[in-house]
Amino acid sequence: MTFFVYALEIIGTVAFAISGAMVGMKKRMDFFGVCILGLVTACGGGAIRDVLLGKLPPVMFRDSSYGATAIIASIIVLLPIVQRAISREQKIYDQLMLVADSAGLGVFTAVGTAAAIDAGFGSNYLFCIFLGAVTGVGGGALRDVLAGNPPYIFVKHIYACASILGAILYVALEQPLGKTALPKANLQYLTKKNNFKKKNFRKPFKKRP
Secondary structure: OOHHHHHHHHHHHHHHHHHHHHHHHHOOOOHHHHHHHHHHHHHHHHHHHHHHHOOOOOHHHHOHHHHHHHHHHHHHHHOHHHHHHHHHOHHHHHHHHHHHHHHHHHHHHHHHHHHHHHHHHOOOHHHHHHHHHHHHHHHHHHHHHHOOOOOHHHHOOOHHHHHHHHHHHHHHHHHHHHHHHHHHHHHHHHHHHHHHHHOOOOOOOOOOO
């Protein structure tokens, strides 16, 4: 693993841990519950990725830096000054969740797709896209299930569609350009996700009379 990929994974781990801890805090979980939710959110997608690639045990159990980073980020969310800022306005909570989830999703989608290509599945485009999407949305889905919420990818945001789009862009750019496509694919994905957000694609369908 290159330092660049490792740095991306740490960034994604922090972002997803924050989103998981915030959900746990909103559910009024105790210290242990908030930390576990942050850990599962941060490392769940990567663990699923490693299992699908046959890399056992998953990296989160072979390299303690991922778990430690997730727990530290979760503890920071529990600090009184942070809790007061988040609980003061729902808008602040929603914005932080959006930023954290978007950052984590963008990073892990790109890293998951890269892992499939590096494992020798570069010619299997469907698997690369699938693994990128699962790595991106897996942790968030586990977070919502453990918190007793319907997964955001099904009811509130277009995370799954954005993740799939990011994986497709990565695969498309990886073939002719090589490994330098990683930041470009991720940037293209995040730009497209923000465009979708602005167009209000997450509005629920109107019921027929």
